[in-house]
Amino acid sequence: MIIGQGYVGLPLAMRCVEVGYKVIGYDTDDSKIGALKDGVSPIDDVTNDQVTSALSSTSYIPTSAQDDLKDFDIAVITVPTPLRDDRPDTSFIEIAGSTIAKHLRSGSLVVLESTSYPGTTEEILRPILEKGSGLTCGLDFSLGFSPERIDPGNKSWTLRTTPKLISGVDEKSIKKVQEFYKQIVDNVVVSAGIREAEFAKLLENTYRQVNIALVNELAVHAHALKIDIWEVIRIAATKPFGYAPFYPGPGVGGHCLPIDPEYLSWKFAQNSGQNSDFIKLATTVNKRMPSYVVQRLVRALSDRGKNIKNSKVLVIGLSYKKNSSDVRESPALDVIKNLVNHGADVIAYDPFVRVVNQSGFTFSHRLEASDLKKSDAVLILTNHDGVDYEEVVRSAKYIFDIRHCVVGHNVEYL
Numbered sequence: 001m002i003i004g005q006g007y008v009g010l011p012l013a014m015r016c017v018e019v020g021y022k023v024i025g026y027d028t029d030d031s032k033i034g035a036l037k038d039g040v041s042p043i044d045d046v047t048n049d050q051v052t053s054a055l056s057s058t059s060y061i062p063t064s065a066q067d068d069l070k071d072f073d074i075a076v077i078t079v080p081t082p083l084r085d086d087r088p089d090t091s092f093i094e095i096a097g098s099t100i101a102k103h104l105r106s107g108s109l110v111v112l113e114s115t116s117y118p119g120t121t122e123e124i125l126r127p128i129l130e131k132g133s134g135l136t137c138g139l140d141f142s143l144g145f146s147p148e149r150i151d152p153g154n155k156s157w158t159l160r161t162t163p164k165l166i167s168g169v170d171e172k173s174i175k176k177v178q179e180f181y182k183q184i185v186d187n188v189v190v191s192a193g194i195r196e197a198e199f200a201k202l203l204e205n206t207y208r209q210v211n212i213a214l215v216n217e218l219a220v221h222a223h224a225l226k227i228d229i230w231e232v233i234r235i236a237a238t239k240p241f242g243y244a245p246f247y248p249g250p251g252v253g254g255h256c257l258p259i260d261p262e263y264l265s266w267k268f269a270q271n272s273g274q275n276s277d278f279i280k281l282a283t284t285v286n287k288r289m290p291s292y293v294v295q296r297l298v299r300a301l302s303d304r305g306k307n308i309k310n311s312k313v314l315v316i317g318l319s320y321k322k323n324s325s326d327v328r329e330s331p332a333l334d335v336i337k338n339l340v341n342h343g344a345d346v347i348a349y350d351p352f353v354r355v356v357n358q359s360g361f362t363f364s365h366r367l368e369a370s371d372l373k374k375s376d377a378v379l380i381l382t383n384h385d386g387v388d389y390e391e392v393v394r395s396a397k398y399i400f401d402i403r404h405c406v407v408g409h410n411v412e413y414l
């Protein structure tokens, strides 16, 4: 059974059905379960056809009823791990643990996939499972942690082809977790310890967050020096060792990069009272990118004799990454809020995003040539595929391209 049917849980549920498991997809969100029961996938990486065929095979049962959870052999937890008041909020894991504990039987396996700080599996989840079930971890049931590395929208590295880190509280647990994931993915990597696996996931995302912050800061400096940062990155990336390219943008978004490093720095602070300087600085640099983007746009409009107030700005791309509908923590929303505060008249176009809970601007799924022509500026924040960029370049007066995805005499880059 998979607890949580979101970006992580639903693809895993589909894969488990594919390899022959009977899967209970449990989620507390009734509307999500209702949609899944109707064969409608709430995420881009799983198609409606996949859900429909899993349902008709009768091997997939989406449910929000706890009674459906009895008699499971394996439970995988894929619930959110957000921040609350800038601190890790593990309450979703705790509630999921209590729910599982009520149905835990001797011989079962529980795996945590949600990202959290080192110690979560053994210090938070384990006692909840033991207390709620009256069973002993290691003796009666097995427990492991296996971080999800899924990169939504990535067609080359999928759930199946991305190596999967696994860990367990003891040898028996490691063996059981390994046996399970060997059927799901092509390559399983065994971690010597659970805390190391928990830390590795946070290292991976902190590495990205810090490097993106570095290149964002360098992009700002390069512009001031009148140097093309995109060309700098292109030529630097020809070095075959010791360098990995990262690209500037409007900041970082999604459920991972803005959040996971904060889990790590909170744990360091709890443990040693010390700050995590790199993480703090990277967060600061990334968070100031939306206002830098707006400053540059204000200047560009002013150079063209326009005041940002009442200027028509057409934004392309609202999600935090290309070809995704995910707007969680998306810096594009901060850019838009800032533009609206400056009095700009904003239309935002995104062919992937379904709903946006932010007001003050017009959201559209269609890119109208008339809107492009009427706009004083077009701001490309996300480089989705399938956008008619030739039309954008043909019709727009001025384009500020944050992702370096179009070419034209009317284009300026970050």
Ligand SMILES: NC(=O)c1ccc[n+]([C@@H]2O[C@H](COP(=O)([O-])OP(=O)(O)OC[C@H]3O[C@@H](n4cnc5c(N)ncnc54)[C@H](O)[C@@H]3O)[C@@H](O)[C@H]2O)c1
Pocket (backbone or CB within 6 Å): 003, 004, 005, 006, 007, 008, 009, 026, 027, 028, 029, 032, 078, 079, 080, 081, 092, 095, 096, 099, 113, 114, 115, 116, 148, 149, 150, 151, 152, 255, 256
């Ligand atoms: N989204 C990503 O790209 C990604 C990648 C790797 C790891 N992760 C990690 O995986 C975890 C899940 O992320 P996500 O993006 O899938 O989140 P999500 O919000 O898309 O899905 C989580 C689901 O869990 C459900 N839920 C919450 N509490 C529950 C409970 N007690 N019982 C059952 N269901 C419950 C929610 O309703 C939601 O549908 C997080 O820890 C995240 O950091 C996410």
